[in-house]
Amino acid sequence: MFLTRLGFGSRIVVTGDITQVDLPSGQVSGLRVVQDVLDGVPDVYFCRLTAHDVVRHRLVADIVDAYARYDAARAATEAGRLSAGRARRDASRNR
Numbered sequence: 001m002f003l004t005r006l007g008f009g010s011r012i013v014v015t016g017d018i019t020q021v022d023l024p025s026g027q028v029s030g031l032r033v034v035q036d037v038l039d040g041v042p043d044v045y046f047c048r049l050t051a052h053d054v055v056r057h058r059l060v061a062d063i064v065d066a067y068a069r070y071d072a073a074r075a076a077t078e079a080g081r082l083s084a085g086r087a088r089r090d091a092s093r094n095r
Helices: 030-038 058-093
Strands: none
Touching: none
């Protein structure tokens, strides 16, 4: 990983768009993972842009919003699945 090659007095800027992932279904984006791993590490900062930051074209802002809604719905569905699985597991233990 190139992030471990940072020299003294150096800076690294990594850019990416977590909404633009073309990986096969079920494969996690490294850009998303690195946010979880490095969040809270001193001197590491993440700048998350929203549709309000997009100034190229209205359609681009609409696309960014659509992906944000999709991601939120997908996360909620996954959370519901996990919760239902836990409830079934707990119910079977209590029999």
